[in-house]
Amino acid sequence: MTMNLPLYTALTAACILFLQLGLMLSVGLRRVKYRQGIGDGGHDDLSLLVRRHGNLAENGAIFVVVLAVLEIVGGAPLAVAAFGGTFVLVRVAHAIGLTLGDGPNAARFVGASGTALTGFAMAGYLMFIAAGQLLQT
Numbered sequence: 001m002t003m004n005l006p007l008y009t010a011l012t013a014a015c016i017l018f019l020q021l022g023l024m025l026s027v028g029l030r031r032v033k034y035r036q037g038i039g040d041g042g043h044d045d046l047s048l049l050v051r052r053h054g055n056l057a058e059n060g061a062i063f064v065v066v067l068a069v070l071e072i073v074g075g076a077p078l079a080v081a082a083f084g085g086t087f088v089l090v091r092v093a094h095a096i097g098l099t100l101g102d103g104p105n106a107a108r109f110v111g112a113s114g115t116a117l118t119g120f121a122m123a124g125y126l127m128f129i130a131a132g133q134l135l136q137t
Contacts, residue, residue, distance in 0.1 A: 013064045016056070016091070025087070083118060086114065093110040
């Protein structure tokens with residue numbers, strides 16, 4: 001088996017990192033505005049910004065790791081690119097949804113459900129590829 005560099009994962013990781021940094025900066029700037037070092041100080045807008053940043057941190061790392069594994073074990077390049085691109089788009093949608101407030105909205109729904117569906121599809125595909133390769137050994 002020839003190992004290819006996980007370039008689709010690298011591109012996805014770069015996009016996720018830019019998004020993560022943007023969300024981090026929005027939290028930092030709001031903390032400066034409120035002179036709030038830790039916590040949200042009872043500021044609902046700061047609480048939402050922290051949640052937006054934290055939610056991506058919770059989901060982004062494991063997604064990028066699994067995407068890299070999928071790409072390394074031989075996932076179809078189009079599938080890997082689709083998983084990566086979809087994840088970036090749904091995470092942007094989720095961040096926008098949380099910007100709109102803490103109630104339900106279409107962007108937040110697309111972000112949360114899209115993250116779950118993409119993750120389940122990717123996990124299933126990875127399981128299929130890994131099991132197939134194990135059966136060949």
